[in-house]
Amino acid sequence: MIRSLLIRGMIAGLVAGVLGFGFAKLVGEPFVAQAIAFEGEHAHGHDHHEATTHSHDHEGGDGDEELVSRDTQAGVGLFTGVAVFGTALGGIFSLVFALAYGRLGALRARGTSALLAMFGFLSVAVVPFLKYPPNPPSVGNAATIGPRTALFFGMLAISIAAAVIAVALQRRLRVRRGEWNATMIAGAFYIASMLLVQFALPRIEEVPAGFSASLLWNFRVAAIGVQVIIWTTLGLVFGALAARELERPALRKVATV
Known part of the structure; x- marks a missing residue:
């Protein structure tokens, strides 16, 4: 199956x-x-002076080409x-x-x-x-792509782990607390965990x-x-x-x- x-x-x-x-x-x-x-x-506005200054160095050349169009x-x-x-x-x-x-x-x-x-x-x-x-x-800054990628996947992994724990918590509590109360407690756990992580991890403003x-x-x-x-x-x-x-x-x- x-x-x-x-x-x-x-x-x-x-x-x-x-x-x-x-x-x-x-x-x-x-x-x-x-x-x-x-x-x-x-980029054109920022590098206009440099491009004009060095235009003769590239005259007749192909310039930068995209590896993938x-x-x-x-x-x-x-x-x-x-x-x-x-x-x-x-x-x-x-x-x-x-x-x-x-x-x-x-x-x-x-x-x-x-x-x-x-x-x-x-x-x-x-x-x-x-x-x-x-x-x-x-x-975004190309120099920070590694840390940004690591932070994103770290956030993703924590979110998935917290969701799994919340489901397990709901299953454990539903016998004693009832289906509704167990679901509310598990949901509150997940939301509180994610709020804590949201505040703990650094922000990226680029x-x-x-x-x-x-x-x-x-x-x-x-x-x-x-x-x-x-x-x-x-x-x-x-x-x-x-x-x-x-x-x-x-x-x-x-x-x-």
């Missing part, structure tokens, strides 16, 4: 990745293009990245589903999948986003002067929108595929009785 669920999870993740790519291409890419244009204008980055590169991410996420999601199925009360396959997708979106996408939101090109606030906002909304598309699609599609695998035999047995 695990192998079958894994395959279905990867299929659902691929579908989610394709839809996420479509959203990123149609909604997010225009903001990326605007950010790149800002970077080019800023912008069209490739925005097309095949973006599609490959989002599709691979979605497929891998779907595989991991299916394994988590296999562990959780039958342990979340009376929820069946579709309900379990939808609930896990909601938890995943909140803990994997929203919470790290609130502390370290993504930035478009031209925002938005250059003059960068459009509306462009930054729109880019980040588009980025979280991609996550909404991916997690929603994953929860719904995998739930439908898992239900066919897990619940159809029971329906056939009832029909033959």
Whole structure:
């Protein structure tokens, strides 16, 4: 059954990745293009004197060339990245589903999948986003990319760990406290933990002067929108595929009785 669920999870993740790519291409890419244009204008204005002074040194040369063209980055590169991410996420999601199925009360396959997708979106996408939101090109210092990446993944790991602990806490308390009270206590634990981590970890402010606030906002909304598309699609599609695998035999047995 695990192998079958894994395959279905990867299929659902691929579908989610394709839809996420479509959203990123149609909604997010225009903001990326605007950010790149800002970077080019800023660099041109800053280096205009140096470029003029040394123009004869580069006369007749090819200049700096992109290793990967912008069209490739925005097309095949973006599609490959989002599709691979979605497929891998779907595989991991299916394994988590296999562990959780039958342990979340009376929820069946579709309900379990939808609930896990909601938890995943909140803990994997929203919470790290609130502390370290993504930035478009031209925002950020190349010298700090290592620390910024480490902080983001640290926040992600802490969020996932706190979510796992909260679920375990809810299961432990529900017998003595009841389902509702146990859920409230576990939720309060997760929120308090994340608030503490949010305040403890350092902030990163590297938005250059003059960068459009509306462009930054729109880019980040588009980025979280991609996550909404991916997690929603994953929860719904995998739930439908898992239900066919897990619940159809029971329906056939009832029909033959």
